[in-house]
Amino acid sequence: MKLNDLIEALAVEIETMASELGRCLGPLTLLDADAPAFLDALDQYAGLAQRTGEAAEMAGFPGLQAVCEHVVENTLLAAVFEPAERGPLLDFLRAWPALMVHYLRHLDDPSSAAGLVDRLRDAPSPMAEAQGLKVAHMLGSMPAQANSTFGDLDAPRPVLASAADVALAVPDDVDQTLLEGFFHEAPEQARHLIDLARNLASGEGDGTDLIAAKRIVHTMKGSGSIIGLRGLASLGHHLEDILEHYESQGGPVAKVAAEVLLDAAFCLEQMIGHVLGEDDYPHQSQGVLQAVLDLANRIDRGESLDTGATRATAAPLGSTVNPPAATSPPANAPGDTSASSVTGAPTAALRVSVQRLDELFRVSGEVSVHTAAMEARLKALTERARDLVAQNLRLQKRLFEIETLVDVRSLSVMRARIRRDDNAALDPLELDQYSALHGTTHALMEEAADARGIALRLEDDIAQTAAIHTRQQRLSRDLQHLVISTRMTEVGVLGSRLQRNVRSTCHDTGKQAELVLEGSATLIDSDVLNRLADPLLHVLRNAVDHGLESPAERRLAGKPETGRITLAFSRRGQQVVLRCTDDGRGLDHAAIRRRAIERELFAPDAVASDDELARLILMSGFSTRQTVSELSGRGVGLDVVREWVVGMNGSIRITSRPGEGCTIELSFAASLSTMQALVVEVAGQRFALASVQIEQAVPRGVGSFEQVAGKLVYRHRQRVIPATRLAAAAGLPQSAETDLAMCDAVVVRVDDQLQAFAVDRLVDARELLVKAPGRYARHLRGVAGLSILGDGSIAVNLDIVQLLAHPSGHAWRADAAAPVAAAPAQRAVPGVLIVDDSLSVRNSLLQMVQDAGYRVASARDGIDAIDAMRGFKPDLVLTDLEMPNMNGLELTSHIRGRADLKGLPVIMVTSRSQDRHRRLAEQAGVDRYVTKPYNDRDLLQQIRHALAAA
Numbered sequence: 012m013k014l015n016d017l018i019e020a021l022a023v024e025i026e027t028m029a030s031e032l033g034r035c036l037g038p039l040t041l042l043d044a045d046a047p048a049f050l051d052a053l054d055q056y057a058g059l060a061q062r063t064g065e066a067a068e069m070a071g072f073p074g075l076q077a078v079c080e081h082v083v084e085n086t087l088l089a090a091v092f093e094p095a096e097r098g099p100l101l102d103f104l105r106a107w108p109a110l111m112v113h114y115l116r117h118l119d120d121p122s123s124a125a126g127l128v129d130r131l132r133d134a135p136s137p138m139a140e141a142q143g144l145k146v147a148h149m150l151g152s153m154p155a156q157a158n159s160t161f162g163d164l165d166a167p168r169p170v171l172a173s174a175a176d177v178a179l180a181v182p183d184d185v186d187q188t189l190l191e192g193f194f195h196e197a198p199e200q201a202r203h204l205i206d207l208a209r210n211l212a213s214g215e216g217d218g219t220d221l222i223a224a225k226r227i228v229h230t231m232k233g234s235g236s237i238i239g240l241r242g243l244a245s246l247g248h249h250l251e252d253i254l255e256h257y258e259s260q261g262g263p264v265a266k267v268a269a270e271v272l273l274d275a276a277f278c279l280e281q282m283i284g285h286v287l288g289e290d291d292y293p294h295q296s297q298g299v300l301q302a303v304l305d306l307a308n309r310i311d312r313g314e315s316l317d318t319g320a321t322r323a324t325a326a327p328l329g330s331t332v333n334p335p336a337a338t339s340p341p342a343n344a345p346g347d348t349s350a351s352s353v354t355g356a357p358t359a360a361l362r363v364s365v366q367r368l369d370e371l372f373r374v375s376g377e378v379s380v381h382t383a384a385m386e387a388r389l390k391a392l393t394e395r396a397r398d399l400v401a402q403n404l405r406l407q408k409r410l411f412e413i414e415t416l417v418d419v420r421s422l423s424v425m426r427a428r429i430r431r432d433d434n435a436a437l438d439p440l441e442l443d444q445y446s447a448l449h450g451t452t453h454a455l456m457e458e459a460a461d462a463r464g465i466a467l468r469l470e471d472d473i474a475q476t477a478a479i480h481t482r483q484q485r486l487s488r489d490l491q492h493l494v495i496s497t498r499m500t501e502v503g504v505l506g507s508r509l510q511r512n513v514r515s516t517c518h519d520t521g522k523q524a525e526l527v528l529e530g531s532a533t534l535i536d537s538d539v540l541n542r543l544a545d546p547l548l549h550v551l552r553n554a555v556d557h558g559l560e561s562p563a564e565r566r567l568a569g570k571p572e573t574g575r576i577t578l579a580f581s582r583r584g585q586q587v588v589l590r591c592t593d594d595g596r597g598l599d600h601a602a603i604r605r606r607a608i609e610r611e612l613f614a615p616d617a618v619a620s621d622d623e624l625a626r627l628i629l630m631s632g633f634s635t636r637q638t639v640s641e642l643s644g645r646g647v648g649l650d651v652v653r654e655w656v657v658g659m660n661g662s663i664r665i666t667s668r669p670g671e672g673c674t675i676e677l678s679f680a681a682s683l684s685t686m687q688a689l690v691v692e693v694a695g696q697r698f699a700l701a702s703v704q705i706e707q708a709v710p711r712g713v714g715s716f717e718q719v720a721g722k723l724v725y726r727h728r729q730r731v732i733p734a735t736r737l738a739a740a741a742g743l744p745q746s747a748e749t750d751l752a753m754c755d756a757v758v759v760r761v762d763d764q765l766q767a768f769a770v771d772r773l774v775d776a777r778e779l780l781v782k783a784p785g786r787y788a789r790h791l792r793g794v795a796g797l798s799i800l801g802d803g804s805i806a807v808n809l810d811i812v813q814l815l816a817h818p819s820g821h822a823w824r825a826d827a828a829a830p831v832a833a834a835p836a837q838r839a840v841p842g843v844l845i846v847d848d849s850l851s852v853r854n855s856l857l858q859m860v861q862d863a864g865y866r867v868a869s870a871r872d873g874i875d876a877i878d879a880m881r882g883f884k885p886d887l888v889l890t891d892l893e894m895p896n897m898n899g900l901e902l903t904s905h906i907r908g909r910a911d912l913k914g915l916p917v918i919m920v921t922s923r924s925q926d927r928h929r930r931l932a933e934q935a936g937v938d939r940y941v942t943k944p945y946n947d948r949d950l951l952q953q954i955r956h957a958l959a960a961a
Contacts, residue, residue, distance in 0.1 A: 018153075021066065021075075022115040028059055029108045035059075040101055044090045056104070057086045074149030075111070077142075078131065082107055085134045100135045107131075114150065124150040168249070168308055172300040177242035177293075179286055193234050194287055198504075200227050201280035205507045208276040212269040218261070224272075225254040231279060243282050246300050249307045250275050256310050271302050277511040289541075290508065295515075368497055375494040376780040380799045382480075382487040389477050396470045402850060403463040410456050417452045491780075495682060500540050502580050503531030505547065512548050513576065516555040523562055523573040524555055530580035535587055536682040539659070546655040550591045550675055551576065553649060558595035558673050568670070570594065582681065586703045589677040598667040600624045602635040625665040626763065629653040652677070657812045661703060664763050678703060686781050688798070690774040690806055691757060693738045695840055699779055699798055699806040700757060706765060708773055709756040716751035716769055725756055725767035732758060734767035740814045741793065741807075759811055766815060781808055841958055842866035844885035846876040846902065847920075848894040856889060856920070859947050860954070873897025877905065885915065887957055892921035892928065900935045907936040916957040920945060 038052035064079030088100055110130055114123040128147045131138040138146070169176075181190070207224040210216035232247030234240075253272070257264050264272070278299040284290025293299075506528050513526045535543070559565075559574035566572060579590045603624045607613045612627065627633055629649050652675075656663045661679030680686060680703055688699040689708055714727030716734055725734040737757070738744075754769040779798035793814040798806045843865045847853040853869050861867045868883040870876035872894040888906065890899040897905075899919055906912045919932050922943040932940050938960075939953050 018115055018118070021072075022112050024066070025063060025108055025112050025115075028063065029112075032056060032059060032108060033105070036101060036104060039089050039104075040097065041094060043094065050090075053086065053089055057083050060086060072149075072153065074146055074153065077146045077149065078107070078111065078127065081131050081134065081136075081138055085136045088135055103130065103134045118153055121151065168311060169304060170308065172297050172304055174297060175241070176245045177296040177300055179240055179242045179282055179292070181286065182239040190238060193238055197231065197234065197283045198280075198287065200231055201276070201283050202504070202507055203227055204231075205273075205276045205280060205510070208269070208273040209510075211264045212266075212273045214263070216264070218258070221254060221258050221264070225251060225258060228254060228279075231283075240282070240286065242296060242300075243279065243286075246275060246279060246282075246296070246303060249300070249303045250279075252307050253303065253310060268306055271299075271306050274299050275303050277507065277514070280507050281511065284508070372494050372498070375491045376782075378487050379491050379780055382484050383800065385480060386484065389473070389480055393470075393473055393477065396466065396473050398850075399466045400463070400470060403459065403466050407456070407459045407463060410452070410459050414452050414456055417449050491685075495536075495685060496534070498537050498682070499534040500537045501531060502533050502535055502540065502543075503528065505540065505544060506531060508544065509547065509551060509578065512551055513555060516552050520556055521561065522555060522559050524559055524576055525573055526551070527575065527577045528580075529577060533580040533582055533587065534681065539587075539679070539682065542655065542659075546652040546677075547578075547589075549649065549651050551578070554591060554593040554595070554673070554675075558593040558597075560596055564596075583678075586678055586687075587681045589679075590674055591676075592672060592674045594672040597669045597671060597673050598625055598628070598665075599635065600667075603627055606633065606635050621667070622665075622763070625667060628665070629663065649675075662760060662763065686779050686796075686798075686808065687776075688779050688806075688808065689757065689776045690779075690800065691737065691755070691768075691770040692772040692774050693736075693741065693770050694743045696741075696743065697774060697800065697804060697806045698737065698741065699808045700759065700768075700811065701795075701808070702776070704759045704761060704811055706758040706760045708776075709758065710773065711753060711755050714756055716754060716756070716767075723769075725758070725769075727756070727758070727767075730765075732765045732767045734769060735815075737768040737770050740768070741809065761812055761815060779806065779808070840864065840866050841886040842868065842884060843954065844876060844879060844883065844888045845869045846871075846873065846888065846890040846894070846899070848872055848891065852891070859951070860889070863951055863954075865954075873899070873902035873905070876902055880912070886961065887916045887918065887954060889918050889920055889954075892919055892923055892932070899937075900931055903932070903935040903937050914961065916961050918950075918953060918957060920950070 035052040035056040038046070038048045039056065042049035042052075044050075060079050060082045064076045064083070067073075067075035067079060082104075085100060085103060089097060092100060107127075107130060110123075110127045114127050117123040124147060127150065128138075128143050131146070132140075132143050204224055204227045207216065207220045207227070210220050211224070228247050228251045232244050232251060235243030235247060250272070253268065257268070278293050278296050281290050281293040282296065285292050509528070510526055513524055516522075517524050554576050555574075559576075560568065560570070562572040565574065575594050577590075577592045579592070581588045581590075598621075600621055604613065604619065607619075607624070607627055608615055610633070612630075613619060629652070633650070653663055656677055656679060659679040661677060663678075664676045665673065666676075667673040680701065686699070687702040689702055689705055690697055690699050692698075709727060714725055716723060716725050718724075719731070723734045723736070725732045734756075736754075751769055754771060755773045757768045757770055757773075759766050759768065779800075781796040781798055793810050794807060795810040796808040798808060800806050843860050845853055845856045845860065845867065846869070847856065848871055853871075857867050857869050868879055868885065870879045873890075874896045876888070876890070877897075888902075890902055892899040894902075899921070903917050903919070906915055906917060916938045917936065918939045918941060919937045920941045920943065921928070924942045929940050938957055941950060941953060
């Protein structure tokens with residue numbers, strides 16, 4: 012190949028770079044040398060000139076390299092000169108790009124090289140005379156160099172492709188910077204090349220597609236040569252010659268050539284994927300290179316390409332299908348046929364290490380957790396502030412009563428004194444007279460009013476803090492979504508690999524098919540996408556091999572010879588829905604039933620629906636094929652898909668229409684790091700259930716759990732759903748007498764079957780950050796991960812499929828997790844009701860009892876305690892003796908008078924230690940009498956003894 016194209020490309024690059032160099036001259040003209048903007052501009056200008064010199068060196072142009080090095084040397088002088096002294100230097104920096112472009116465009120004109128060298132000699136740091144003569148000699152030799160060929164690729168074109176020609180070993184001494192640049196640019200270039208080749212193969216491409224394809228192949232060939240990838244360089248070299256031939260002819264690409272170009276484009280993409288470690292080695296590469304060589308040799312010999320090839324070549328990816336234009340992929344799909352999407356300028360990108368992204372994601376997750384914790388604290392603080400305001404109101408009411416009482420008593424005393432003193436000059440009503448008690452009462456009223464004002468201001472401050480926290484929470488959520496988005500990838504990046512898979516399967520089966528991608532811009536976690544590739548290839552191979560008919564069968568059925576497979580991606584909240592639909596024959600339910608009977612999965616007289624038969628194809632080792640081939644008959648395929656879906660806590664659904672086709676729908680979470688979940692509480696432990704598997708959450712009272720034929724079921728809206736206790740499924744001991752009427756229900760869908768869980772309480776539905784359970788818990792059945800809730804507690808993320816799995820691993824039953832009758836029953840956590848009118852005493856007791864592991868509720872007096880017991884069922888009551896509205900004796904008498912509470916233990920905690928108070932407590936029915944001050948350990952001992960004796 013001639014170097015003229017490379018020289019022209021270098022000239023265009025310098026022209027493009029000139030505008031950026033001009034922008035850098037602004038700061039270099041006006042700013043001082045120590046200004047940050049000046050230093051940035053200086054570094055950027057010198058870097059651009061240096062990279063131009065490196066490109067010239069790589070292309071083998073030492074004269075141009077010397078010019079760029081001298082430009083860099085002069086550029087650095089800007090930091091030495093004052094702004095007023097930089098005029099000559101700026102003139103030189105403005106002039107050299109245009110002189111170099113003029114030289115490259117006029118190599119045959121000796122004056123162009125002389126003008127460039129003269130400018131170098133007149134620079135602020137002039138080039139030495141000897142060096143100038145040397146550079147002029149090197150520039151003068153470039154016209155002869157341009158008429159020669161690049162490297163040793165001018166050798167006669169080979170006839171046979173060898174394994175060495177497609178080698179992809181990366182040399183050990185390769186420049187890591189070049190390799191990183193290749194890893195960054197090559198995959199996108201390969202995808203663009205496939206789009207262009209598909210346009211040419213379908214007949215929709217034009218000259219712009221041909222030119223763009225040749226440029227991409229030229230770039231990839233050059234990258235392969237520099238890095239040392241011989242296979243990439245060899246295939247790209249011969250492919251570029253073919254594209255150059257058709258560009259010079261100006262006519263359409265022949266069909267046979269277009270098919271070879273498409274196969275070669277797919278092969279180049281797989282080569283790049285293999286070097287990146289993301290794809291298998293392209294074993295078909297030698298056959299593809301042979302087809303390209305045959306085509307290039309025919310072009311060299313001047314043969315017509317309208318007839319078949321004179322050499323019998325078998326390209327493993329060569330399908331005979333020419334997809335009709337009417338069924339081209341949508342514009343937003345990887346197979347977009349619009350030239351604008353193919354040749355559009357790529358957006359800027361930055362390479363960041365995976366370790367740094369993981370650390371950023373960890374920090375973002377911690378921020379999210381602490382934000383949720385702050386939200387919970389603010390809610391608690393708001394409740395405390397409201398309690399404080401309410402308490403101040405009650406205090407002010409009591410003080411008002413005291414003030415009234417003091418006024419009345421003072422008036423009475425004054426009147427009595429006047430009666431005794433007949434000589435009093437004034438009536439007490441005529442002149443207010445205050446005692447010390449009266450004055451103190453008024454002062455106390457004022458202090459209480461001030462305290463209430465402070466409480467109201469505190470409530471306002473908390474409200475303002477809550478508003479700030481709301482904005483902080485929004486920013487934290489945006490940060491988390493942005494960090495998560497760095498791990499998200501469009502599913503369209505798999506498009507070329509999927510197209511190649513369908514093309515290869517069609518070649519092996521003799522069928523014709525086109526693959527249409529919909530929703531290729533759907534974002535999925537890159538880890539999920541990497542795991543999705545293999546199951547998706549199985550689904551597509553199954554669609555071609557089992558679903559589509561042969562061209563002859565499709566003609567007889569009145570269908571187009573080319574089958575259509577539609578792969579549609581969509582998002583449903585945090586869930587990705589993938590549908591693979593073909594227009595083939597559909598499932599052969601009769602053959603599936605026969606095979607199931609042969610394997611003794613069904614009795615011959617058993618009745619099975621079409622949906623039940625369809626799900627059998629997901630079983631490991633199940634196949635209706637009688638013969639074994641490379642594609643079918645081993646029963647390996649869709650069982651891999653089901654295992655992947657199960658591992659993703661997703662679901663799979665199969666629908667089929669005889670003679671019309673089959674649809675396989677996969678639903679799974681878009682990210683492994685976050686999960687939209689329903690948090691429930693069971694036996695004091697909180698669990699998170701993935702929302703992707705939840706059909707419905709039903710509060711108590713709407714449906715009902717019942718025992719039918721010894722099995723637990725859930726009745727809801729005329730549906731009877733198999734049910735189980737989540738506590739039993741999770742392995743938590745529980746009391747067999749637990750009232751199911753007080754349980755909420757969670758209906759889940761697993762393997763397209765419904766199952767209901769009985770839970771103690773529905774807590775919340777929110778997006779959770781999922782953390783790995785750690786190496787000590789990774790083997791626990793049913794544990795998918797852990798999440799930290801806003802209150803600091805841990806929620807265990809459950810793997811529902813594992814929880815419900817039968818020991819055989821192939822099926823589950825509704826009663827699989829039923830509690831074992833012989834298992835010892837564990838009583839629920841006892842509840843303690845604390846009744847005291849003193850807020851400080853109430854909080855102290857509540858904290859102590861709660862830390863001891865009991866369920867706790869509190870009340871201000873006897874009336875409040877009776878109201879609290881409507882929703883809280885205590886196992887013991889701790890009460891004070893003296894309380895307003897209803898004291899402890901009255902409360903105890905009320906408890907002993909109720910049939911449902913008369914056996915409830917009551918411990919009285921009071922400061923009254925006289926015997927008569929003890930006798931009154933015994934008469935009311937108090938079990939234990941504790942006087943203040945009490946010892947925490949002794950009081951807890953009293954509570955344990957009272958509960959044990961109950």
